[in-house]
Amino acid sequence: MKAEELMSTDFLYANTNDSIEEISIRMEESKRFNMPVLNEDMSLIGWVTSLNVTKGLRENKKLISEVMNSFDEVVSVYADDSARLAILNLSGSKVFTLPVLNRENHVVGIIRSCTILEQLSEMYEKSVFDIYNEISQNLDITFDDLIDASTAMYRKDVGKEIKPEEYLKKIKTTTFGEAIWATGGLEGFFVGMIGIGEIAIAKKLLF
Amino acid sequence: MKAEELMSTDFLYANTNDSIEEISIRMEESKRFNMPVLNEDMSLIGWVTSLNVTKGLRENKKLISEVMNSFDEVVSVYADDSARLAILNLSGSKVFTLPVLNRENHVVGIIRSCTILEQLSEMYEKSVFDIYNEISQNLDITFDDLIDASTAMYRKDVGKEIKPEEYLKKIKTTTFGEAIWATGGLEGFFVGMIGIGEIAIAKKLLF
Numbered sequence: 001m002k003a004e005e006l007m008s009t010d011f012l013y014a015n016t017n018d019s020i021e022e023i024s025i026r027m028e029e030s031k032r033f034n035m036p037v038l039n040e041d042m043s044l045i046g047w048v049t050s051l052n053v054t055k056g057l058r059e060n061k062k063l064i065s066e067v068m069n070s071f072d073e074v075v076s077v078y079a080d081d082s083a084r085l086a087i088l089n090l091s092g093s094k095v096f097t098l099p100v101l102n103r104e105n106h107v108v109g110i111i112r113s114c115t116i117l118e119q120l121s122e123m124y125e126k127s128v129f130d131i132y133n134e135i136s137q138n139l140d141i142t143f144d145d146l147i148d149a150s151t152a153m154y155r156k157d158v159g160k161e162i163k164p165e166e167y168l169k170k171i172k173t174t175t176f177g178e179a180i181w182a183t184g185g186l187e188g189f190f191v192g193m194i195g196i197g198e199i200a201i202a203k204k205l206l207f
Numbered sequence: 208m209k210a211e212e213l214m215s216t217d218f219l220y221a222n223t224n225d226s227i228e229e230i231s232i233r234m235e236e237s238k239r240f241n242m243p244v245l246n247e248d249m250s251l252i253g254w255v256t257s258l259n260v261t262k263g264l265r266e267n268k269k270l271i272s273e274v275m276n277s278f279d280e281v282v283s284v285y286a287d288d289s290a291r292l293a294i295l296n297l298s299g300s301k302v303f304t305l306p307v308l309n310r311e312n313h314v315v316g317i318i319r320s321c322t323i324l325e326q327l328s329e330m331y332e333k334s335v336f337d338i339y340n341e342i343s344q345n346l347d348i349t350f351d352d353l354i355d356a357s358t359a360m361y362r363k364d365v366g367k368e369i370k371p372e373e374y375l376k377k378i379k380t381t382t383f384g385e386a387i388w389a390t391g392g393l394e395g396f397f398v399g400m401i402g403i404g405e406i407a408i409a410k411k412l413l414f
Contacts, residue, residue: 001388024261033240033257050240050257053230057264084331084384091324095302097242113320116297120327122293123393134394139401176393177291181208186330186383187341190400194346197404 003086004079006116007100007109013038016065020056023026023048023064036099037068042106044099047074076101079108086111087120124177132171141200149199153192210293211286213323214307214316220245221255223272227263232269243306244275249313251306254281283308286315293318294327331384339378348393348407360399386399 012035014023023175027033027050037046056067077086079100079141089112090098100109136143147164150171154162162170174182176189183189219242221230234240234257242251245304253275254335259309282300284293286307297305297320307316354371357378369377382390383396392398 021265024265028258029261031258033408049262051235051238053247054257054260055235057261058228058231084382087324087328087331089327091321096320113303114298117294117320117324117327120324120331121294121298123387124294124327126393131394131397135398135401138394138398139405175291180330186333187338187345190338191342191345193397193400194342194404194407197401198346198408200401201405201408 001083002079003077003081003083003100004109006083006119007034007079007111008115009094009109011035011110013107014064014068015024015039016062016063016068020061020064020067024050024053024057027053034095034097036107036110037064038107042108044071044074044076044101044105044107046070047099069136073116076102077111087116089095090116121177124175124180126176128171128174128176128179129168130178139197141197141204145200145203146196149203152199153195156194156195175186208290209286210284210288210290210307210318211316213290213293213326214286214318215322216316218242218317220314221271221275222246223252223270223275225271227260227268227274228269231257231260231264234260239311241302241304243281243314243317244271245256245314249315251278251281251308251314253277254306281306284304284318285310294323297323328384330388331382333383335378335381335383336375338383346404348404348411352407352410353403356410358402359406360402363402364399 012026012030014035014037016037034047034049036044037048039045048064048068052067052069054103061067075089075095076099077089079102086098090111096113098111099107100111102108107113132143132146136146147167151162151164151167154167180186183192214296219233219237219239221242221244223244241254241256243251244255246252255275259274259276268274282296283306284296284310293305297318303320305318306314307318309315324360339350339353343353354374358369358371358374361374387393387396390399
């Protein structure tokens with residue numbers, strides 16, 4: 001997955017000779033806390049945040065060029081960089097937004113941390129029931145056998161009996177994120193999943 | 208997991224009768240774009256962002272009370288709410304920061320989207336090699352058998368032969384996040400994992 005797949009091409013930008021007052025109004029109206037500063041051919045030359053703007057207003061500065069952060073201080077990614085690098089840059093540098101450049105250093109989009117947060121948390125929101133369905137469709141196991149194997153795994157792990165219909169009810173109301181916490185982490189969840197596969201296949205081979 | 212486990216107790220706040228100028232300086236120095244507005248007993252009464260501040264400076268307002276967002280407009284969570292609710296609130300409302308309240312409506316901390324982003328992306332950064340190690344330690348499968356089962360699964364899925372040492376090299380340089388993309392999504396990864404478990408146990412039972 002490439003960085004460009006995470007970016008929005010709908011973004012605001014400033015020019016060096018925009019007035020600070022004008023940009024402050026544009027930021028307030030659009031509820032954006034920062035924007036790239038570009039020259040005429042969309043090359044990145046700097047970055048301006050609402051904190052540069054408050055300082056400029058307080059100190060009676062006039063132009064964006066007087067308050068912006070220079071190119072060297074801007075964290076950016078190339079459109080064909082990996083999505084992973086974009087996420088690492090975002091979480092590492094504690095910025096909310098990354099400009100995305102093509103190889104000519106023109107800004108072609110913006111990656112926002114709220115978009116990434118939505119995408120990452122989407123996976124945690126996936127229902128375990130849906131995951132089970134997908135698994136039984138893709139492997140040679142019926143849904144019922146999968147549930148039976150899961151109750152056996154549950155009995156082994158938790159040391160308590162659970163009826164298949166109770167287990168079904170459990171996974172219908174559980175998200176992947178909750179299951180990870182319940183099994184003590186990602187590896188725990190995988191160990192459980194592989195264990196279920198083992199029990200299901202053992203049953204098939206032995207009976 | 209509770210919301211409070213994600214929060215930082217080290218945060219800045221404003222009072223209604225702080226001057227806008229003073230708060231703008233505090234925000235710039237700390238590089239914070241927003242803070243809760245509290246009264247003397249730390250109860251939440253509003254929220255101020257750097258955009259409220261730019262507007263106030265431009266319009267020559269003096270006090271935070273003149274520009275802040277009121278309590279009704281603030282998205283918050285209780286300390287004993289689920290961490291999941293905090294993440295949903297953060298990604299749903301496109302804010303960067305959530306105040307965390309105790310049941311007396313006192314602010315006890317702040318949850319920042321960059322912290323969440325770091326935590327969520329950590330899981331994606333986990334090495335597949337580490338996951339395999341954990342699995343072989345927790346299930347009755349040796350690491351070598353797990354690799355052998357994986358190459359069999361690879362042959363079945365991809366239709367190409369792969370040597371165990373090549374497979375080992377592959378997982379040493381692959382993160383969980385990359386593996387999810389490579390297998391076409393979370394379910395694909397699980398299907399692969401369960402398939403590996405099936406092959407491993409079948410081998411054990413049959414030979």
